[in-house]
Amino acid sequence: MFDFIKKKIKDSINSIQKKLSKEEHSEEPQKFELERKGLQREEAAQTVELKKEEKKISAEIHEQQLKAPVKKEAIRKHDGEQRKTKQISEPKVKKQEKEVEKHRVFSHAINKEDIASLYAGIKDALLENNVAVSVLDAIHKDLEENLLGKEVSFLTNKKEIEGAIKKSISDVMFEYPVKNLMADIQHKKPYVILFVGVNGAGKTTTLAKLIHFFLKNGLKVTVSASDTFRAASIEQLEIHTKNLGVEIIKHNYGADPAAVAFDAIKHAKSENTDLVLIDTAGRSDINKNLIDELKKVKRVSKPDLTIFVGDALTGNDAVNQARIFDTEVGIDATILSKADVDKKGGAVLSISYITKKPILFLGTGQGYDDLIPFDKEKTANFLLD
Ligand SMILES: Nc1nc2c(ncn2[C@@H]2O[C@H](COP(=O)(O)OP(=O)(O)O)[C@@H](O)[C@H]2O)c(=O)[nH]1
Numbered sequence: 346m347f348d349f350i351k352k353k354i355k356d357s358i359n360s361i362q363k364k365l366s367k368e369e370h371s372e373e374p375q376k377f378e379l380e381r382k383g384l385q386r387e388e389a390a391q392t393v394e395l396k397k398e399e400k401k402i403s404a405e406i407h408e409q410q411l412k413a414p415v416k417k418e419a420i421r422k423h424d425g426e427q428r429k430t431k432q433i434s435e436p437k438v439k440k441q442e443k444e445v446e447k448h449r450v451f452s453h454a455i456n457k458e459d460i461a462s463l464y465a466g467i468k469d470a471l472l473e474n475n476v477a478v479s480v481l482d483a484i485h486k487d488l489e490e491n492l493l494g495k496e497v498s499f500l501t502n503k504k505e506i507e508g509a510i511k512k513s514i515s516d517v518m519f520e521y522p523v524k525n526l527m528a529d530i531q532h533k534k535p536y537v538i539l540f541v542g543v544n545g546a547g548k549t550t551t552l553a554k555l556i557h558f559f560l561k562n563g564l565k566v567t568v569s570a571s572d573t574f575r576a577a578s579i580e581q582l583e584i585h586t587k588n589l590g591v592e593i594i595k596h597n598y599g600a601d602p603a604a605v606a607f608d609a610i611k612h613a614k615s616e617n618t619d620l621v622l623i624d625t626a627g628r629s630d631i632n633k634n635l636i637d638e639l640k641k642v643k644r645v646s647k648p649d650l651t652i653f654v655g656d657a658l659t660g661n662d663a664v665n666q667a668r669i670f671d672t673e674v675g676i677d678a679t680i681l682s683k684a685d686v687d688k689k690g691g692a693v694l695s696i697s698y699i700t701k702k703p704i705l706f707l708g709t710g711q712g713y714d715d716l717i718p719f720d721k722e723k724t725a726n727f728l729l730d
């Protein structure tokens with residue numbers, strides 16, 4: 346994931362970093378910074394010595410004044426000479442300090458122009474990778490909030506800029522931590538999860554991965570075969586439930602999907618199962634039949650969680666589908682499948698910002714274990730690895 350974006354973001358950071366560093370003036374910034382500090386220390390030590398000497402001279406003068414008050418002129422002369430000799434090294438320090446100053450590490454306050462050029466590079470990369478325009482605007486605004494006016498130096502600016510980009514990107518994503526899901530499940534029995542999405546998005550495969558996940562967590566699961574529309578869908582689901590050893594409630598093809606869900610929930614109650622997972626049919630596009638069917642399933646099953654399953658490979662299409670399913674049926678969270686083969690990552694970056702619904706998991710293959718909890722920080726870090 347993010348193959349193309351990663352390189353472009355890196356290039357963009359490097360070019361703005363060079364600009365901010367004013368490299369032509371600081372050939373060996375670290376060396377000069379250290380040298381400068383060393384000189385400061387040397388100068389401070391000399392000042393202390395001078396102060397001590399001055400005190401000593403003043404005490405001497407005072408003593409001599411007490412002894413011979415008339416010889417003031419001679420004392421003043423002696424005093425002046427003493428001070429002169431002690432200050433010989435001072436101009437040398439100043440000269441060296443000036444030399445270092447010439448090569449000083451420049452500190453720079455980031456302005457709007459800097460952010461605009463940084464953002465220009467990132468924007469193109471994100472656009473090419475299917476990130477929605479409103480998400481880009483949000484990232485730009487966030488970058489300004491995080492970077493504008495920030496003082497950076499050659500030694501720190503790359504870290505600062507990378508940190509700000511990571512934060513701005515992670516700020517447009519929302520996650521549904523798995524521990525919160527597990528806590529929510531404890532509150533209701535059976536906890537009902539409805540899966541929606543277009544044909545081929547990965548609903549059935551993702552549902553099977555979740556059966557495996559819940560079983561590993563010691564929960565009892567019943568499955569509702571509510572895709573009565575697509576040929577072989579019931580058999581596909583049965584293979585998984587057999588493999589995993591859970592009960593499946595099914596009717597015939599063409600039966601009412603809502604009635605299957607109703608039966609599955611009734612069965613789960615009598616068997617004291619923790620969860621009911623409802624598989625549904627998709628269509629090649631989202632039509633009225635599909636929406637009416639899903640609305641009915643939802644009305645009858647009253648799910649505690651409706652998960653939209655989207656194919657990450659389809660980028661903006663998945664984002665648009667999520668928006669329609671949310672408006673028409675209502676979704677609570679998203680799982681993006683096929684993140685393992687998605688080179689772009691646009692849907693992952695856009696979908697939660699656009700729908701305002703969190704991402705729960707990413708599907709990363711066809712095996713039961715190929716499901717990873719979505720972590721926005723890790724995703725943003727990964728982009729800048
Ligand atoms: N590489 C990969 N393939 C997946 C993933 N999830 C699902 N698939 C495949 O996508 C195809 C459609 O999946 P399916 O679950 O039948 O989709 P449904 O029509 O929404 O139920 C199948 O060939 C799955 O094996 C995933 O995370 N990674």
Ligand SMILES: [Mg+2]
Nearest residue numbers: 548549572578
């Ligand atoms: Mg299916």
